[in-house]
Amino acid sequence: MNMNFKLNIEQSQKLVISQQLKQSLQILNMTLQELEVEILKESLENPVLEVEEKRDDIDWEKFIEHVSSGKSDETYTAYSNDEDRYSMENFVGYEAGMYEYLKGQAGCMLKNEAEMGIALEIINSLDERGYLPESTEEIATRLGVPEEKVMDMLVIVQSLDPAGIGARSLSECLVLQLHENGIIDDRLENIINSDLEMLSMKKHRELCKKYKIDIDTLRYYIEIIRTLEPMPGRVFSNERATYVTPDVIVEKVDGDFEVYLNEYSTPRIRINDYYKSLLKSAGDDAAKEYIKQKLGSAANLIRNIESRKSTILGISMEILKRQRAFFEKGVNHLKPMIMKDIAQELGFHESTVSRAVNGKYMLTPHGLFELRFFFSGSPSCDDIAANSIKNILREIIDKEDKKKPLSDQAICKLLENKGIDISRRTVAKYRDELGILSSSQRKQA
Incomplete structure (x- = not known):
């Protein structure tokens, strides 16, 4: 009997934890518009929640x-x-x-x-x-x-x-x-x-x-x-x-970049103090249990929303740190970056980063971008990073000595000096895609 009771308690606790984790992941994955709908839905179902x-x-x-x-x-x-x-x-x-x-x-x-x-x-x-x-x-x-x-x-x-x-x-x-x-x-x-x-x-x-x-x-x-x-x-x-609303905003203040959450993007919610006091004064056990359950549900929702904010802000700050050249100079200076690196730096699972950047937007001095925009599996498979590298490659060739054109290996070395680590074969591929002749052909032309 005691063993069965203990098992029931453990199963109940696991169920509660599982439900909390499920809601946390769902909220992290939501766009701002989806989160607003979720908050309004919860406020209709839970009387202890107040929406400003x-x-x-x-x-x-x-x-x-x-x-x-x-x-x-x-x-x-x-x-x-x-x-x-x-x-x-x-x-x-x-x-x-x-x-x-x-x-x-x-x-x-x-x-x-x-x-x-x-x-x-x-x-x-x-x-x-x-x-x-x-x-x-x-x-x-x-x-x-x-x-x-x-x-x-x-x-x-x-x-x-x-x-x-x-x-x-x-x-x-x-x-x-x-x-x-x-x-x-x-x-x-x-x-x-x-x-x-x-x-x-x-x-x-x-x-x-x-x-x-x-x-x-x-x-x-x-x-x-x-x-x-x-x-x-x-x-x-x-x-x-x-209409896409930015989750985070990056702007230059006193010569340095700052990143902050767009706090106006979602309804502000809080727990109604009346129900806190009612929990203490309620004589009916069923009423007490109902209020307690609703208060717990409201607290979990608020906690999960705050966790979402913290996760998105942390990832955004890391993006700012790693992609500083982009924020200073524009899309042409976007560097290849993968989610795994950010996850390891912040102590997250890679899937957490993926959920956090999906459908979330950052307003920058260069326009509005989805957070996913800043990531790629590798330079050769991400269109945006590849286009940035192609622009730099074109710029290098435009400025080369026309009498002594640069070889693909020499271009590879110059890109490496700029912090872009790609193979000579990838340089040749990008050069072909740009319609640029090889160094020997450029010299003859």
């Missing part, structure tokens, strides 16, 4: 009056309740179009309310292509602020995702995307800024002569241009475009 409602009561009339007064250097709170500040919290939603998506990102980056007001005016002025069809002077006149401030905020808007947004011309749109991709090439930019029409007319010989480049280089430029999006707003043309 999000606020969006901005006093726009008062805010516009403030911007128009010219006091744009002052920090201003546009809420009717002065204790709240403008933040991304007001734009979180399941689905939104281009304007809401851009406003959400701007809300993460701008702390000054007057600056945010100017940025919103620019965003609202964009056409469906994502272009700004009016001048900064016109916007400044409409708001009653110096044009210089509008130009400063336009730079911010143009740094948002998708790349190319806020451009005033096709050329500017394409160049913005080049810079976002970490491609800095004066000749390519000059072609885009001055000779897109000549390029469209296939005047390749004239372009090669004008820019003193060979036909292979021009073809490479054409391939780059083909990868760019002439109308960045087009990705939002679907009436029910998905």
Whole structure:
């Protein structure tokens, strides 16, 4: 009898632990939108849970009056309740179009309310292509602020995702995307800024002569241009475009990068104190057991959500540490990285890292990226890392002595010096994929 009782207790404990672990893994695997739904569902089923409602009561009339007064250097709170500040919290939603998506990102980056007001005016002025069809002077006149401030905020808007947004011309749109991709090439930019029409007319010989480049280089430029999006707003043309909310944000503060959680992204929950006191005063054993069970369930949910936050933040901090060149210089400087390395560093199982990065997004100075973006099995099998290496390879060959072209082994050594460890065979493969001749053929050409 005693043995059976002991077995029942152990089985019951294992069941509770198993359920807690299952919920923990499920919550870690959830996207922000899925987590929000889960929190709301739990709050409906569990009376001891309280969900704090999000606020969006901005006093726009008062805010516009403030911007128009010219006091744009002052920090201003546009809420009717002065204790709240403008933040991304007001734009979180399941689905939104281009304007809401851009406003959400701007809300993460701008702390000054007057600056945010100017940025919103620019965003609202964009056409469906994502272009700004009016001048900064016109916007400044409409708001009653110096044009210089509008130009400063336009730079911010143009740094948002998708790349190319806020451009005033096709050329500017394409160049913005080049810079976002970490491609800095004066000749390519000059072609885009001055000779897109000549390029469209296939005047390749004239372009090669004008820019003193060979036909292979021009073809490479054409391939780059083909990868760019002439109308960045087009990705939002679907009436029910998905709005991706960042889980974490990386920004540069006082010369150094900081990573922090987007605390406004999910409803805040807490345990209602009334039920804590009721547990002490309840005389009915069944009522006590019910309250105790609900309190335990609520505590587990809160604990698992906090664990999710801690895990995602820890992984994000490690990404920042290992991919610093990316945050400094852009996609072109992304390094190959595998989940196993992060897992070992943080003391996690690799599957935990996989769950934590799946469907979670990071807002960076270079745009919005899924955390999974930063990982690859190896340089040769991950498209993003491979493309970064190809860009560097192309850059090395562009700068080589044309009379003494670099061999694949020499390029391999230069890549190794940059912290990229790939074989000579992989260099040859990437070179072929880029349409670049071998060193002996380049010398003859």
